[in-house]
Amino acid sequence: MKSCFLYIFLMASLCLKAENGYELWMRYVRVQNPVLLKQYQSALKYYAIQTTSATLSVAKNELLKGIEGLTGNRINETQGTENNSIIAGTPASSAFIKRFLDAGNYHPGKEGYIIQSEKTGSKSRIVIAADNDIGVLYGVFAFLRLLQTEQNIHDLFIESSPKIQYRILNHWDNLNRTVERGYAGASIWNWHTLPDYIDQRYIDYARANASVGINGTVLTNVNANSLTLTAPYLQKVKALADVFRPYGIKVFLTAKFSAPEEIGGLKTADPLNAEVKNWWRQKCNEIYALIPDFGGFLIKANSEGQPGPQGYGRTHADGANLFADALAPHGGIVMWRAFVYDVRVQNTNEHFGEGHQEATGNAIAAEDRFKQAYDEFKPLDGKFRKNVLLQVKNGPIDFQPREPFSPLFGAMPQTPLMMEFQLTQEYLGQGTHLVYEAPLFKECLDADTYAKGSGSAVARVIDGSLNDHPVTGIAGVANIGNDINWTGHPFGQANWYAFGRLAWDYHLSSAQVAEEWLRQTFSNNKIFIAAAQKIMLASREAVVNYMTPLGLHHIMGTGHHYGPAPWVDNAGRADWNPVYYHKADAAGIGFDRTAAGSNALAQYQPEVQKQWNNRSTCDEKYLLWFHHVPWSFKMNTGRSLWDELCYKYNAGVDSVRWMREQWNRLNAYVDAERFTSIKLLLGIQEKEAVWWRNACLLYFQTFSKMAIPSKYEQPDKTLTYYKSLKFLYAPGIGGNL
Amino acid sequence: MKSCFLYIFLMASLCLKAENGYELWMRYVRVQNPVLLKQYQSALKYYAIQTTSATLSVAKNELLKGIEGLTGNRINETQGTENNSIIAGTPASSAFIKRFLDAGNYHPGKEGYIIQSEKTGSKSRIVIAADNDIGVLYGVFAFLRLLQTEQNIHDLFIESSPKIQYRILNHWDNLNRTVERGYAGASIWNWHTLPDYIDQRYIDYARANASVGINGTVLTNVNANSLTLTAPYLQKVKALADVFRPYGIKVFLTAKFSAPEEIGGLKTADPLNAEVKNWWRQKCNEIYALIPDFGGFLIKANSEGQPGPQGYGRTHADGANLFADALAPHGGIVMWRAFVYDVRVQNTNEHFGEGHQEATGNAIAAEDRFKQAYDEFKPLDGKFRKNVLLQVKNGPIDFQPREPFSPLFGAMPQTPLMMEFQLTQEYLGQGTHLVYEAPLFKECLDADTYAKGSGSAVARVIDGSLNDHPVTGIAGVANIGNDINWTGHPFGQANWYAFGRLAWDYHLSSAQVAEEWLRQTFSNNKIFIAAAQKIMLASREAVVNYMTPLGLHHIMGTGHHYGPAPWVDNAGRADWNPVYYHKADAAGIGFDRTAAGSNALAQYQPEVQKQWNNRSTCDEKYLLWFHHVPWSFKMNTGRSLWDELCYKYNAGVDSVRWMREQWNRLNAYVDAERFTSIKLLLGIQEKEAVWWRNACLLYFQTFSKMAIPSKYEQPDKTLTYYKSLKFLYAPGIGGNL
Secondary structure (H helix, E strand, O other): OHHHHHHHHHHHHHHHHHOOOOOOOOOOOOOOOHHHHHHHHHHOOEEEOOOOOHHHHHHHHHHHHHHHHHHOOOOEEOOOOOOOEEEEEOOOOOHHHHHHHHHHOOOOOOOOEEEEEEEEOOEEEEEEEOOOHHHHHHHHHHHHHHHHOOOOOOOOEEEEOOOOOEEEEEOOEOOOOOEOOOOOOOOOOOOOOOOOOOOHHHHHHHHHHHHOOOOEEEOOOOOOOHHHHOHHHHHHHHHHHHHHHHHOOEEEEEOOOOHHHHOOOOOOOOOOOHHHHHHHHHHHHHHHHHOOOOOEEEEOOOEOOEOOHHHHOOOHHHHHHHHHHHHHHHOOEEEEEOOOOOOOOOOOOOOOOOOOOOOOOOOEOOOOHHHHHHHHHHHHOOOOOOOEEEEEEOOOOOOOOOOOOOHHHHOOOOOOEEEEEEOOOOOOOOOOOOOOOHHHHHHHHHOEOOEOEOOOEHHHHHOOOOOOOOOOEEEEEOOOOOOOOOOOOOOHHHHHHHHHHHHHOOOOOHHHHHHHHHHHHOOOOHHHHHHHHHHHHHHHHHHHHHHOHHHOOOOEOOOOOOOEOOOOOOOOEHHHOHHHHHOOOOOEEOOOOOOOOOOHHHHOOHHHHHHHOOOOOOOHHHHHHHOOEEOOOEOOOOOEHHHHHHHHHHHHHHHHHHHHHHHHOOHHHOOHHHHHHHHHHHHHHHHHHHHHHHHHHHHHHHHHOOOOOOOOOOOOOOHHHHHHOOOOOOOOOOOOO | OHHHHHHHHHHHHHHHHHOOOOOOOOOOOOOOOHHHHHHHHHHOOEEEOOOOOHHHHHHHHHHHHHHHHHHOOOOEEOOOOOOOEEEEEOOOOOHHHHHHHHHHOOOOOOOOEEEEEEEEOOEEEEEEEOOOHHHHHHHHHHHHHHHHOOOOOOOOEEEEOOOOOEEEEEOOEOOOOOEOOOOOOOOOOOOOOOOOOOOHHHHHHHHHHHHOOOOEEEOOOOOOOHHHHOHHHHHHHHHHHHHHHHHOOEEEEEOOOOHHHHOOOOOOOOOOOHHHHHHHHHHHHHHHHHOOOOOEEEEOOOEOOEOOHHHHOOOHHHHHHHHHHHHHHHOOEEEEEOOOOOOOOOOOOOOOOOOOOOOOOOOEOOOOHHHHHHHHHHHHOOOOOOOEEEEEEOOOOOOOOOOOOOHHHHOOOOOOEEEEEEOOOOOOOOOOOOOOOHHHHHHHHHOEOOEOEOOOEHHHHHOOOOOOOOOOEEEEEOOOOOOOOOOOOOOHHHHHHHHHHHHHOOOOOHHHHHHHHHHHHOOOOHHHHHHHHHHHHHHHHHHHHHHOHHHOOOOEOOOOOOOEOOOOOOOOEHHHOHHHHHOOOOOEEOOOOOOOOOOHHHHOOHHHHHHHOOOOOOOHHHHHHHOOEEOOOEOOOOOEHHHHHHHHHHHHHHHHHHHHHHHHOOHHHOOHHHHHHHHHHHHHHHHHHHHHHHHHHHHHHHHHOOOOOOOOOOOOOOHHHHHHOOOOOOOOOOOOO
């Protein structure tokens, strides 16, 4: 047995080596619980999967790889259906599965699956059944999740299918491999070596997405590059589509509205021009000849310098329908982004892109940016083709730590609305802060629009049930880069995971998803899970508190959005300035969006307005989103607004300190490399939380003229110091990585 | 035993998982040879290392990690010196080692070590002894190399010390994490998260360098950024220096000559100005206060748009001595680059940097660029301070597949010359071609300058022995990025490895180094080694043949240097144009550098001139470097020059096809992931070799008017097609990754 112990030891050492995060939540390491291990080993002795398609082949390989890693069993194939076997397939691939589905009159649906323990006489089997091959793959991943999270697999009966049809990652990746708002290294798409070089990462990316039910990916930045649609790049896109296809993932591209002029040699890109229509039709034919299941286009038009139909005197509907008509014959869709604001400025440098503010001298007064998406699109409701989805960011401004839901969700019954969440933490500490976003996603999805009275949650708008839309979608702006662990911060993986799981089933709770992810990614140890889950669930409120408590928003550093800069007032547009959003003055702070102010509140249903339009009854989470409030205003806690602001900023810092302490107790449960990485990152997060608190309180104090109560830690640096900080190479913007 | 087999299987599966190349040549996987495994296991039961310093601690950890991985032995510490123990240390750390060195009257020297089998009575031990801690670490890595390459460890007697003092990597890494001429992803230096976040990569980078004896690293691009020298960045540099210190690696920076104006607020950077001198003195004091063992500066001045002393009417010596005087009190050195040419053009965009050519309209006629470094620096011999090294690229132009050695190596006896090799394959197929560079390095180091008569090899200039220089150095421009496997192409690791090994001992043969690397990186299987070594040793001549045979040079694509573009004639400077270098016309092809031409040959010693100045006797490898030769010229083979050119280009393609066939036979010996990766890359290499051959022959044919002999594969595309290719996002230039 001595040599055996050597192997054990060696195995352990290799395990440690392997723990660099690359394997995400698909580590398939040996089950630790001895009772369950025995159960799994005895229940999983044979398998039967007819690999009649590429999808069924990858399903089989994943199942065997998972079972081998988790149980040590190298299980044998069986033609028949031996005792202790696992049988997976569709009616088309397996007569057994056909009988099974018919007998139970089961209809898993387009992507759904059934996992069931099945006993006939002495034989006990596990069945993974689906109507289509992709359902089998999803079922296999769901089954492996049971083992990875150490669930009992006796008497299984699981039936699952996705609530939303298109579950898509949006990559803001540029052709030069920089990633706009990316904080995890370079783009994983190596355009130079495609199509001939297939990086193992492309395959593992597809596996990771399929494991959580993500079924689409937009490869390129919404600040688009026409070259993407030229022949050499379409060959590269085809190579990726071929890799992703077996995993049920469709490829989408961003289309630049001006492409017909830039690469088509036309004199216009007017969406009503016959030549332009024809050019896009031909372009779609060219794409579908290479990629028969191409998903369609995501388009950012007439926003932040991107060209669009309004440049030709046309509407967003004219623009979207141009693409819709070209894609329709092939079954493609258009995802038209509602993130547009005042098009009077067209000179934005696209390099600085999404949500950018840059000092370019004289500001142009703009309407309340909060209102612009609604004002642009509400009148167009009903004017879009059937294969157009309007992609709306969760909030009215831009991925802030907390936003009220966008009023559009309650305002366009005739148009399928697609949710756009952001996984990359542009305004949430970027690559170095632990912020678990599921609570943010849920807060928006659960919010009631009252569009059809009480119970008209945003989720029911997105899943099409509220207004009977057959086409539905949800998008997450990816936080993926070529860092070894994919997301830079190890906990960034949880946001990728949570997006996929909630896109499949938004009824899952943040706590459930966090536990699932922790068990698969780190350990099934109960002490570890309890502590790490608490950290995750506390993290989102922490970042709200140390960055933008009580409804403050968009007071981040100019352009790169890194760190606090509430003092900035010289950006190129009024609504690029933090001062525009907090409106702090001697009288108070906050943006009056009541009828007395910009009246943005009027864009919501009356019941929603009621929640927010009175500063005395308004949920304090949203207070400064809708009201300009005196510094001495008495809050629910009895504190003045100023004292409450001091309290919240300090509470945010305290939470991060608590997160650090909690994490530092967990070293026994996590491999050294990932433990240390997270420990160091929490150190940065604390430092930056203090920076946020001090900079913001010192600045707002110049208006409130009130003291920071002595019971709180006092700023150790001056406002002048914080204002002096410059970050020329902050990542995620203008070619910086 | 069943469970034992499960462990074995599981271990194997984990092994495969781990084989993504991240671990480089330090995999420490189980020794396969059962006889040697037994030998190692019985000889390595105990260890004795007093960890009286950080360096000895990492030496101990590396030794234990290595022995455990390679043999499975978890060996025990011994205070005494049991039988079958390994004892490592210095006279200061170990009385045993002191006695051992005294008894043998051994003097390993500053960085050297001794590895010796030592028997007293019944006790048999292995001793790793050094005068200094770093020697112990080098000895530990050398000992682990013996085990990794499956050498007998009975009766060891190894004494080794480096021939060259400064063995340095040059990173052309920018602060935004793009890497100039980098083809392996982004910079591994994450400036944004430094100094608080220490990536595991920084530690593994230090381990890898120490394992091959590299003892210095220049962190930043020679096209320098003054911000590097500001306080926040110096804190980041200090954090890296602290990580590297235990591994004997000193940190260096590039200094921008104009920094006193850009960040110092001075009105000039004139090297003779007192304020400027003082500014640099203060800056050095500031740096050394943070990094007591800071190495010094690498400086590119008055070259390709970089500012320099000539901008102030001063000489390169004035410039270099400015820094030398500021560094001298702290023991730092200046590495002043000799890569300079015609400074009449100062408007180059530094973004496009090293070796760049860009179409900017009217070309400026320049002197033969071949001659310029010599003309600039020869007159300055003897005018540099003692702590200045002149860093000279191996060839007179710019890292071409083959260049004659730079004439400077034979021309500056009073100045210590430092070799600059390029590991990153800017002109050698970049990230996708398998090109083992050791033969290129050796060809240059072995070349005889005849500076002091026969036997004055370049190596003896570099190691200081020819002209008795106490300070010596060699630099390699790094091919490292944040790709998981560090170098993009798995065989790129071999060039990093070979540079280190040859910098330590240039007497090693290319074949030896290749075998060492293959054994550690892939397998000790003899069939595998024989085949893979053949591929490596053939690869450099292959790339010469399919890119630039017979002495052709610098006919690569404009700016990005990707692919062939011998037709380019519109670059901003005459000597940025390929046509300037090949001078093809109806009469023939090649650059006449004899007395009848530019007379660059006169820069060499007479004996060297004799080798090359007669086109009938000139080594045909260098023919077109020095002669304009008629198309019909009769070559040694009896072929005409044109036919020989056709033969060579086809021979290059054939070699790559042979390399592919050879590799495809080796799948049984390599894990699937790395095997497939290399297989795909060889496919790209063949495609691009054909591209090179066809494009060059079709273009040169427009002058030769001769047919490509029918026995050769005929081009399948037209010259117009090849000329039409554009690569806007070729990696390694202008912010592209």
